[in-house]
Amino acid sequence: MSIDGNDVTAAVQGARAELRGRQIVDAAIGLMQEKGSNAVSMQAIATSAGVSVGLLYKYFSDKEQILLAAITRVLGAFRDRVPRAIEGIEDPVIRVTEAFTEFCRAVDDHRHAVVLTYRESRSLSRDGLTEIQRQELETLSPLIDAVRGAADAGDLRDVPHELFAYDLLVLAHTWALKHWYFHAQGLSVDEYVQQQVRTVVRGALTDEAATRLDG
Amino acid sequence: MSIDGNDVTAAVQGARAELRGRQIVDAAIGLMQEKGSNAVSMQAIATSAGVSVGLLYKYFSDKEQILLAAITRVLGAFRDRVPRAIEGIEDPVIRVTEAFTEFCRAVDDHRHAVVLTYRESRSLSRDGLTEIQRQELETLSPLIDAVRGAADAGDLRDVPHELFAYDLLVLAHTWALKHWYFHAQGLSVDEYVQQQVRTVVRGALTDEAATRLDG
């Protein structure tokens, strides 16, 4: 089997198309981070991506789709990184703390993008908003699993699993949302994680599990 | 001490001016609550406040000042309500839970405005943003005090006071930010508070204090 000219052409075009889409979304994320959301005009995205306004509409049907793609990219990273980080870890408690840790690190890597998720989501249509919320729930899912694992192992006090998992998610987001505060306190992300583990995670554990965590 | 005619006039004018300012900010908050912040145009604020567009600019130099005043008012409510709610309560643990509870209820009363604070903050000027952050710290202050009180009484595990207080603040905000989620779960604000107390506050207490909370 050989690859003929058309296939090559198609492949090249596909690759270029992908590249363009990435360029545009990157530009959008970049702008959203540094400027007020108002500044994220199609013109600004085009300029920042180094393409024309018209081309934007070849790759995305309208502005909302660009926003959606940008947010999706960030949330996708969260969804994928957390399960991978706790792969192979046996201790249910460590699975929880490591899931939270990785989530916080992912947030740290996309700090501005997380902020923009909170800021831009309401400028989406109802459908777009629903889609983003669905994706956020996907990022919650690995946390819930880890928490349930700990609960099944008898390591958790009697706390509502989903709420506890959601708290972990929110407190990971908080690292981005309130970075101005923690930064003023001279806190690094690792210190932040460690303190939150000591404060929130440890508090949800049974004494036995807590001893294991401390040890 | 005598009050002459000019003073009276000035006083009346001052009172009227204050009234006008209040009217305008009320209108702005009202619009923010019910409509998407898209609806918060100067024209909409003017109409809703029952004044002319021109008059808005007599009381506020530009739109940012109105937004700032609106956010300030909401944050002010948080700052004032929490200390008042725990006035006279003796038990340090109950002071913490009640402070948190009141904070959540205040958030519930201004749900959309809280969301808007997160959403609009980056459209403010740097100065405006700094001012909002300063005010947020003021709302944090009563929570820190309550937490310190519990710590001083020996009711707290070894957790960082400020971070713990900040978590409570964030989780109060979360009631507004993630209301779509909790609403889908059929959670009322009181149930939310109760579960968060069980999950986060209880976990920060010593065994002795926890027993007191449960009892």
Add this chain to the structure above:
Amino acid sequence: MSIDGNDVTAAVQGARAELRGRQIVDAAIGLMQEKGSNAVSMQAIATSAGVSVGLLYKYFSDKEQILLAAITRVLGAFRDRVPRAIEGIEDPVIRVTEAFTEFCRAVDDHRHAVVLTYRESRSLSRDGLTEIQRQELETLSPLIDAVRGAADAGDLRDVPHELFAYDLLVLAHTWALKHWYFHAQGLSVDEYVQQQVRTVVRGALTDEAATRLDG
């Protein structure tokens, strides 16, 4: 009864508003006549009317409303002039010829506007189009009345009344639509009318009525 300041103010404002509306529609008609329909941009209308783009939207909700108002103005003139022109004329045949004559003269006075009606009507929404068609039927109505009058007097051959009236309307429009042709033939509007009467109207009459017309 006296007119107080507010009434005066309101009256003045009302007059100014009316003036503005007229200005804008005049500008729109002017542009539509001389340029291709593409050239009738909101910017062009604004410039031609001597106002800003923004102001256009204070008086008309969107572009379609301006177009609609322009067409309505022209059709209104047709509707009003024809009945007035045949007021007091007794002879049913003369009423028909005079109605047609006046219609043609009205068309001649608004030649370009008639052309624009044909040209722009399809850029309207379905509702707008329906409205224009309704108005065109109003301009047809006096012609139908005149034709029926002649028919009732026994002056008409057996021709379908409405179609005959509609033919007269169309042939009046034709003076505008095909002016390039008649102009090349050196025909004046009065000569055009006279020839059409001889050709179309006379042919619809009974011999007796035709003799009366010729006489």
Add this chain to the structure above:
Amino acid sequence: MSIDGNDVTAAVQGARAELRGRQIVDAAIGLMQEKGSNAVSMQAIATSAGVSVGLLYKYFSDKEQILLAAITRVLGAFRDRVPRAIEGIEDPVIRVTEAFTEFCRAVDDHRHAVVLTYRESRSLSRDGLTEIQRQELETLSPLIDAVRGAADAGDLRDVPHELFAYDLLVLAHTWALKHWYFHAQGLSVDEYVQQQVRTVVRGALTDEAATRLDG
């Protein structure tokens, strides 16, 4: 005479070029017919013709040329169909009625395209417009011939030949331009033709010729 390889190539290319041009114009006409002329974008024409946008510009220098070619094709059909339809008919009066009938049927086959001719003509350049007018006169020509034939045979009252012929042309166009009206009246194209013949053509005939028509 010999045809060498290059000639063959050139001939094939010429044929292909002609085919392409036809494809494109067909697509343009098709779009004009079914959609509002809004849909007639270069992209839409290309897609509908099954070629690329770029190729359009190999065959036509710009959009106006495509529009022009499309209108030309439609008018060409009118020019050709009418003489063919009355070929071999002897009676001068029947030649007139049949010419009109065929014209109306041709209009009915291209209803939207006729409307578009009226609508788009002013968006053409002056040269383009002149060309269209010249072509319209070509479609008038067979009607004039038929009318002159009837006049020469003494079948016509004293009516201006050209104007009468032009009226027939305009009333044929009217079937398209005012289709909304006739459609609302439940009129088919054949009924329309029959009524117009009774109203307009019959009225231009001498009594003797009219009797022949009725018989």
Add this chain to the structure above:
DNA sequence: TATGAATGAGGGTTCATTCAT
């Protein structure tokens, strides 16, 4: 010959802000 990605001027529309009254 044929493609379609890329351009950018121009379209309609909104809205914070100003100023004559």
Add this chain to the structure above:
DNA sequence: AATGAATGAACCCTCATTCAT
């Protein structure tokens, strides 16, 4: 003090046209 008519820059989006491949 108060109005609201007026402004115009900026928004999102479309489409005729070009050109590297």
